[in-house]
């Protein structure tokens with residue numbers, strides 16, 4: 277994929293200048309944006325981040341999305357401004373903000389964690405897909421990346437697009453008791469999931 281020259285510009289963050297360009301991602305599996313910083317090459321840092329309005333935009337203490345996004349950007353900056361940030365419009369694990377709020381409501385009423393709350397409401401625990409993000413990384417000509425994630429689904433999606441992936445865990449401190457419970461629920465579901473045969477995932 278050639279750099280989209282018409283979108284290339286500088287961005288200042290934490291007092292430092294980054295060069296970047298942008299590509300909109302849109303296919304039948306989803307919508308989002310790819311922000312390409314510097315001139316990323318094989319082994320570069322990549323974050324695939326799903327939108328969380330509460331965590332990313334209004335500073336909620338209830339989840340780790342905002343700190344993860346900020347840490348991933350810090351890491352890209354610390355590598356001389358080389359890397360890729362893919363921001364996907366998959367709020368509420370793909371179900372949307374209104375449904376996510378319904379899940380929080382059920383959680384408050386029943387004590388269910390976020391995954392059980394989705395099930396109680398008759399929706400899948402996680403309906404996000406990463407295929408369009410993975411395809412965009414392959415289109416950049418990358419053959420290997422370091423993916424900043426704690427989520428094996430993202431690693432597998434990028435590997436399925438033919439790239440070699442090294443996972444780099446994002447370690448953030450929970451900012452509240454509620455965030456700690458949320459992060460523990462995520463870790464538990466992910467390890468249970470990774471033990472399932474692929475056909476059952």
Ligand SMILES: [Zn+2]
Nearest residue numbers: 328331339341
């Ligand atoms: Zn969040």
